[in-house]
Amino acid sequence: MLTGVPVSLHQRQCQRTQRAVVGVASRPLWRQAFDLVERAAGSRLETYVQTEGFAELLGTAEHLQARLRRRGEQLTRRAWHLINLPTGSDIHSVQAQVAGLERRLRDITSQLEALAEGDSNAADAHSSVGAPAIAPIGAAKGNSAAGNSAAVAGEPGGDARPDPTRR
Amino acid sequence: MLGRIRRDVERNALRARNLIKYVGGLDRPQVGQSPKDVVWSRDKAELWHYRRVGKPVGYTPPVLIVMSLISRSYVLDLSPDNSFIGQLREAGLDVYLLDWGVPDEADAANKLETYVDEYLPRAIQAVERDSGCPEVNVLGYCYGGILALLLAARHPELPIRAMMTMATPIDFDQMGLFGHLFDHGVKPEDLIDASGNVSPDTIRNGFRVLKPTGDIASYATLWEHLWNDEYMAGYQAMGQWTRDHVPFPGATLLQTAEMVRTNALKEGTLRLGGRPVSLASITCPLLNVVAEKDHIVPIAAAEPVPSLVGSEQAEELRLPAGHIGLVVGRSAAKVTIPYMIDWWQRHSDPVEASDEAVLGAARTDDE
Numbered sequence: 001m002l003t004g005v006p007v008s009l010h011q012r013q014c015q016r017t018q019r020a021v022v023g024v025a026s027r028p029l030w031r032q033a034f035d036l037v038e039r040a041a042g043s044r045l046e047t048y049v050q051t052e053g054f055a056e057l058l059g060t061a062e063h064l065q066a067r068l069r070r071r072g073e074q075l076t077r078r079a080w081h082l083i084n085l086p087t088g089s090d091i092h093s094v095q096a097q098v099a100g101l102e103r104r105l106r107d108i109t110s111q112l113e114a115l116a117e118g119d120s121n122a123a124d125a126h127s128s129v130g131a132p133a134i135a136p137i138g139a140a141k142g143n144s145a146a147g148n149s150a151a152v153a154g155e156p157g158g159d160a161r162p163d164p165t166r167r
Numbered sequence: 168m169l170g171r172i173r174r175d176v177e178r179n180a181l182r183a184r185n186l187i188k189y190v191g192g193l194d195r196p197q198v199g200q201s202p203k204d205v206v207w208s209r210d211k212a213e214l215w216h217y218r219r220v221g222k223p224v225g226y227t228p229p230v231l232i233v234m235s236l237i238s239r240s241y242v243l244d245l246s247p248d249n250s251f252i253g254q255l256r257e258a259g260l261d262v263y264l265l266d267w268g269v270p271d272e273a274d275a276a277n278k279l280e281t282y283v284d285e286y287l288p289r290a291i292q293a294v295e296r297d298s299g300c301p302e303v304n305v306l307g308y309c310y311g312g313i314l315a316l317l318l319a320a321r322h323p324e325l326p327i328r329a330m331m332t333m334a335t336p337i338d339f340d341q342m343g344l345f346g347h348l349f350d351h352g353v354k355p356e357d358l359i360d361a362s363g364n365v366s367p368d369t370i371r372n373g374f375r376v377l378k379p380t381g382d383i384a385s386y387a388t389l390w391e392h393l394w395n396d397e398y399m400a401g402y403q404a405m406g407q408w409t410r411d412h413v414p415f416p417g418a419t420l421l422q423t424a425e426m427v428r429t430n431a432l433k434e435g436t437l438r439l440g441g442r443p444v445s446l447a448s449i450t451c452p453l454l455n456v457v458a459e460k461d462h463i464v465p466i467a468a469a470e471p472v473p474s475l476v477g478s479e480q481a482e483e484l485r486l487p488a489g490h491i492g493l494v495v496g497r498s499a500a501k502v503t504i505p506y507m508i509d510w511w512q513r514h515s516d517p518v519e520a521s522d523e524a525v526l527g528a529a530r531t532d533d534e
Contacts, residue, residue, distance in 0.1 A: 038387070055344060060352060
């Protein structure tokens with residue numbers, strides 16, 4: 001834990017508790033009564049929702065809801081198709097196909113970028129032969145190579161700039 | 168006595184006026200208004216750079232904020248006087264934010280690898296290019312913290328100077344309901360809708376269930392302060408955000424459910440793209456910010472981060488706040504955010520006037 005922080009935070013907390021006591025006293029009566037009930041009921045409910053029993057109940061409810069949704073979709077689809085009308089499921093299936101095409105387009109774009117970066121890196125390697133080294137901003141400031149960037153420093157010919165497409 | 172009656176009458180008149188405005192949806196506060204530029208985008212993801220308005224960058228490297236996949240990023244920039252990002256900028260930090268946008272069918276197949284191996288390394292490259300600085304500081308909030316940790320663990324070659332994780336769940340056995348949800352009955356497939364994603368309603372209900380009386384308590388507080396215009400503006404902005412989740416990609420949910428079920432991050436058994444992920448390979452300085460009153464990510468679930476990474480400087484900052492209270496509200500502005508800013512400043516270099524000129528030259532379309 002950060003040194004010095006807990007003490008100052010504790011002081012602030014004490015000040016805030018004093019303010020809170022004053023704040024509670026100035027609250028309207030209806031709010032004080034509400035808070036009493038809400039705190040008592042709320043804490044019990046919050047404890048209950050953290051139990052495994054509640055998780056099981058939630059699981060059953062979700063599963064049932066999903067089954068009902070699927071069953072409802074099947075029934076309405078049959079009804080609408082009887083009169084030759086498209087259904088929500090048909091639209092979703094078209095959307096899924098369009099999404100599939102978009103994903104393929106993304107993949108192709110990524111591959112093209114990787115190829116283009118590969119080409120430009122090769123060109124850079126040719127043109128940088130004999131070029132003077134340029135120190136990056138802050139290179140002289142002691143800790144510029146700190147942290148994860150230090151991992152690159154020891155690599156022979158390591159490129160400090162990330163190039164995810166090359167991996 | 169007379170004064171009190173007069174005050175109550177005045178307040179009730181204001182209550183009536185504000186209630187009409189609230190119910191009618193009038194006077195909605197504008198959120199996420201800090202001036203920014205999109206400096207990089209890919210599919211739905213956008214990298215925003217917050218402009219330097221009247222104040223030069225005081226520290227380098229820039230801070231890249233990685234948002235969670237389930238909520239909108241404007242929580243970090245709710246209003247001009249309640250803006251986490253604004254406060255970082257005021258302190259002289261150069262701020263970038265990676266916003267994931269709103270996933271749809273095309274993003275349903277996005278896996279953790281999509282974010283950790285494709286979007287994030289490219290976003291870091293874009294920050295380097297735009298800022299002209301060869302290093303980047305990374306801040307991950309909530310699920311964004313998981314993404315940031317996985318990024319640093321899988322890509323040690325990335326120039327990450329320092330990292331901050333805020334309210335980031337790591338020990339899923341300590342996550343309460345969310346920790347044993349997939350162990351006891353809930354099939355992740357049941358949560359995925361026809362678009363292939365988890366709908367925002369399902370996500371919202373998941374959070375509401377954690378505080379069953381939260382809504383009614385919130386309405387009671389609203390009634391109590393309905394006369395107060397300043398409170399109303401904050402309440403509406405915050406209320407808007409808590410109802411404004413985004414779909415969660417289905418493929419990522421399946422991976423996350425497995426990660427939660429096996430507590431893979433804590434146990435070190437997570438594999439991405441067929442390769443094991445070891446948080447111990449993270450060596451940059453790290454600050455793990457945990458919130459004592461966090462009901463979404465309990466403190467015990469977030470605490471182990473420093474013990475799992477390989478950093479020599481891995482610290483914990485424990486703050487008396489809730490999950491959202493870490494970054495939003497008066498207490499955040501006065502207590503929590505200044506501690507975070509102080510840590511960033513200690514892990515950055517002050518910018519000299521000459522450096523500032525070089526940094527500015529790298530950015531031609533800024534301001």
